[in-house]
Amino acid sequence: MATDTIASIPTQARSKQLRACLLCSIIQLPVDYRKHGCPNCEEIMQMKQNSERIASCTTTYFDGVIAVIDPENSWVARWQRTSKYVRGMYAVRVKGRIPEDVEAELESRGIKYRPRDQTDQD
Numbered sequence: 350m351a352t353d354t355i356a357s358i359p360t361q362a363r364s365k366q367l368r369a370c371l372l373c374s375i376i377q378l379p380v381d382y383r384k385h386g387c388p389n390c391e392e393i394m395q396m397k398q399n400s401e402r403i404a405s406c407t408t409t410y411f412d413g414v415i416a417v418i419d420p421e422n423s424w425v426a427r428w429q430r431t432s433k434y435v436r437g438m439y440a441v442r443v444k445g446r447i448p449e450d451v452e453a454e455l456e457s458r459g460i461k462y463r464p465r466d467q468t469d470q471d
């Protein structure tokens with residue numbers, strides 16, 4: 350059942366250190382973004398070794414954590430080569446918007462960006 354895929358992480362673990370990607374909402378430490386970028390959307394976000402980029406493409410304002418997600422239902426899967434999210438922790442809601450140039454990049458690929466600050470409607 351879906352219920353056992355929902356995990357809540359202890360309050361202490363939700364330190365300000367954790368950041369959610371504004372595009373796919375994966376939760377990582379800044380050091381992970383710096384080292385590897387976003388495992389799902391680095392192709393577009395290009396956060397690797399770019400602290401400024403990490404600051405504008407990820408946020409500490411997120412809500413709810415899912416430990417496992419269903420790749421079939423991810424809209425990001427539509428444009429990913431791998432067609433699924435990597436395993437990890439994902440935020441249910443993410444506050445904020447991707448930078449305009451990222452949105453433009455998505456648009457040029459025929460992808461409509463949907464802010465992650467509300468529950469997915471599809």
Ligand SMILES: [Zn+2]
Pocket residue numbers: 370371372373374375387388389390391394
């Ligand atoms: Zn991402």
